[in-house]
Each structure stands twice: as C-alpha cells, then as structure tokens.
Amino acid sequence: MKIRSVTLRHMSMPLLNPFTTSFGTLKDREFIAVEVTDAEGRSGWGESVAFVEPSYNEETLKGNWHLLEKFLIPLVSAAEIGHPTELAERFAPIRGNRMAKAALETACWDLYAKRQGLPLATAIGATKTSIEVGVSISIMATLDQLLETIEHRLQAGYKRMKIKIKPGWDVDIVDGVRRKYPDIALMVDANSAYTLADVDHLRRLDDYNLMMIEQPLAHDDLVDHRELQRQMRTPICLDESIHSADDARKAIELGSCRIINIKTGRVGGLTEAIKLHDLCEERQIPVWCGGMFESGIGRAHNIALSALSNFTLPGDTAASSNYWEEDIVDPAVIMREGRIEVPQGPGIGYNVNLERLAKYTLHREVFK
Numbered sequence: 001m002k003i004r005s006v007t008l009r010h011m012s013m014p015l016l017n018p019f020t021t022s023f024g025t026l027k028d029r030e031f032i033a034v035e036v037t038d039a040e041g042r043s044g045w046g047e048s049v050a051f052v053e054p055s056y057n058e059e060t061l062k063g064n065w066h067l068l069e070k071f072l073i074p075l076v077s078a079a080e081i082g083h084p085t086e087l088a089e090r091f092a093p094i095r096g097n098r099m100a101k102a103a104l105e106t107a108c109w110d111l112y113a114k115r116q117g118l119p120l121a122t123a124i125g126a127t128k129t130s131i132e133v134g135v136s137i138s139i140m141a142t143l144d145q146l147l148e149t150i151e152h153r154l155q156a157g158y159k160r161m162k163i164k165i166k167p168g169w170d171v172d173i174v175d176g177v178r179r180k181y182p183d184i185a186l187m188v189d190a191n192s193a194y195t196l197a198d199v200d201h202l203r204r205l206d207d208y209n210l211m212m213i214e215q216p217l218a219h220d221d222l223v224d225h226r227e228l229q230r231q232m233r234t235p236i237c238l239d240e241s242i243h244s245a246d247d248a249r250k251a252i253e254l255g256s257c258r259i260i261n262i263k264t265g266r267v268g269g270l271t272e273a274i275k276l277h278d279l280c281e282e283r284q285i286p287v288w289c290g291g292m293f294e295s296g297i298g299r300a301h302n303i304a305l306s307a308l309s310n311f312t313l314p315g316d317t318a319a320s321s322n323y324w325e326e327d328i329v330d331p332a333v334i335m336r337e338g339r340i341e342v343p344q345g346p347g348i349g350y351n352v353n354l355e356r357l358a359k360y361t362l363h364r365e366v367f368k
C-alpha cells in the first residue's frame with residue numbers, strides 16, 4: 001500500500017473526572033490523532049499517547065508532533081509498504097520516541113487491515129472474541145471517596161480494581177479497601193514513586209492478597225526491582241521500565257518482575273507489542289494491556305491487541321463512559337459484565353465521528 005497523506009490533529013478532550021497519579025493530576029486529555037489515507041480515499045487511525053508534560057516518560061505531545069512531521073511521516077510518505085511490520089525496520093534509525101512511532105504505525109495497521117477487509121485483531125493474529133477489562137482508579141482526597149468510587153465501578157460491572165498509590169496513600173488505603181472488599185480482584189500501581197529504601201514498608205502490602213504491584217521503583221530500573229521482587233511475595237508488574245521485547249527478556253531473566261503491562265505506545269507500535277507478547281507467552285509470563293486515557297481510537301487498538309492469547313489478565317482498557325462524556329468513535333466502547341466485545345468490522349472496527357473529532361481539535365495539519 002501507498003500512503004497518500006497524513007493528517008495530524010492536536011486534540012483536547014475533557015476527562016469526566018480529573019485523574020491523579022503519583023506524578024500529577026490530569027483534567028483534559030490532549031493527544032495527537034493520526035490519520036493516514038491511501039489513494040482510494042480510505043483512512044487509517046492511530047493516536048499518540050504522549051502527554052503534554054514529560055511526566056510518565058520523556059516523550060511529549062509537541063515532541064511527538066515534531067518527530068512525526070520532520071522524521072517519521074517522510075519515511076512513509078509515498079513509499080510502498082508491503083506490510084505494516086516493515087515500519088518498525090523503517091523507523092529503526094530513529095532512536096527512542098516510541099510513542100511517536102506507534103502513533104503512525106498503528107494508523108498504518110488500521111489502514112492495512114481495512115484494505116484487507118479484516119478486523120485489526122484478525123490481522124495481528126488474535127483470536128479472542130471478547131476481552132476482560134478492569135479499571136484504574138485515581139488517587140483521591142479521602143478513603144471514603146475511594147470506597148464510593150470502587151462501589152460505583154463494581155456496580156457498573158468492572159471486576160478488577162487498580163488503585164494508584166504513592167507514599168502517604170498506600171498501605172492504609174489498601175487496608176481500608178480490603179476491609180470493605182475482602183475478595184475483589186485488586187492491584188496497585190505506584191508509577192515509580194518508591195525506592196529500595198521503602199522495602200520494609202512495601203512488604204506490608206504482601207498481607208493484602210494483591211494480584212500485583214505495578215512499577216513500584218524507578219522508571220528506568222530493572223536491578224532494584226529484582227531485589228524488591230526477591231523480598232516480596234506479591235508479583236511485581238513492570239510498566240515504565242519495559243520499552244521493547246528485549247527489555248522484557250532482560251527483566252524476566254533477572255527476575256525483576258513476574259507480570260508485564262504492555263502499552264503499544266510505550267514500546268513503539270503493534271509489531272513490537274506483539275513480539276513482546278509472544279516472548280512473554282514463551283516464558284510463561286502473563287501480560288495485560290495498559291491504558292493511557294486513550295480516545296476511542298487508541299482504545300480500539302488496545303482491544304484488538306488484548307485479543308491475543310497471552311493477555312490473560314484484565315487490562316486497563318475500560319469503556320468510553322469511564323473517561324468521556326462523549327467519545328470520538330461510533331459506537332462508543334461498551335463494557336458488560338467486565339468484558340468488551342472485539343469488534344468484527346474491518347480495521348479498528350469503530351468509526352471515527354468526524355463532527356465530534358472536529359469539535360475537540362485545537363489544530364490540524366495535512367502532510368503529503
């Protein structure tokens with residue numbers, strides 16, 4: 001296939017509720033929507049999950065725009081692309097900037113699948129017809145507020161809760177949640193808020209039957225996580241520390257984690273995400289799909305990815321209604337009884353609503 005044009009849109013969508021992690025609070029989700037078109041006028045869609053600030057990782061929205069405009073789009077414009085797996089090789093000379101690469105690569109995957117008349121899940125070799133999802137819950141002002149939120153999410157049908165933690169909002173909060181809900185599937189995510197000096201404190205979490213503790217230590221660490229995992233019974237899941245299948249191999253061989261969170265943006269695209277998935281399957285390391293407050297576009301990609309066989313743990317790909325008053329895709333992503341159906345239409349299987357897309361677009365540029 002040949003890419004005829006690439007359109008970048010700087011989007012801003014208000015979150016229904018502000019969301020606080022150990023690294024900050026988000027009210028409006030700004031991101032880049034990427035649209036690639038072919039000569040027949042079909043569109044493929046992707047999104048950059050980089051935030052405005054380099055707080056989750058080093059990438060930023062404006063940095064991604066720059067990378068896309070100056071380096072990545074020129075590598076795909078007018079070039080003959082046999083299969084989307086070729087894009088990772090084409091992008092290889094450019095170091096890092098994985099979220100920028102993934103934004104364009106996933107858009108090309110969607111276009112490729114549409115041209116083949118295949119659901120994206122099928123195009124990547126995934127066979128599940130529905131996926132299990134959980135929900136990630138913001139740091140809040142009080143335990144009561146958190147308990148009330150959990151109650152709402154349980155009533156909505158979510159069966160796995162992920163609580164964001166940070167120093168001062170951790171063991172006591174988990175204790176409070178477990179007192180009210182002794183049996184729910186529960187996990188915590190620290191987004192790198194601790195160091196090995198906190199090991200005795202973190203070990204107290206072992207008493208609460210948590211599915212896992214996600215990324216307790218530094219974003220770029222594997223060695224201290226190994227030491228922490230040796231001292232904790234709760235499985236460690238790595239998020240920020242894993243940028244590739246090769247990072248995963250090293251983490252597994254070191255014993256730095258027992259579970260891996262896969263985010264397509266963090267690893268540079270679907271091709272690398274699939275590679276990572278396959279490696280973990282071979283090594284019997286369960287994986288699940290993380291979330292980055294995606295719009296319906298990125299969410300649809302997450303759903304297709306989660307349909308691969310080794311996504312055996314519920315992901316953070318909650319329904320549109322968990323984030324937005326209105327999503328930019330039709331239909332909205334719907335969850336029932338903790339599950340989301342994998343769409344059967346071609347490509348991502350959800351239609352981008354151009355009117356709503358325009359409503360949330362701050363700036364738009366077309367590259368040919």
Ligand code: OSB
Nearest residue numbers: 056136191290291292293294316
């Ligand atoms: O660490 O998984 C994370 C959101 C933004 C950045 C990092 C993370 C998260 C979440 C929310 O946990 C996931 C979601 O609901 O999209």
Ligand code: MG
Nearest residue numbers: 189214215239
């Ligand atoms: Mg995380």
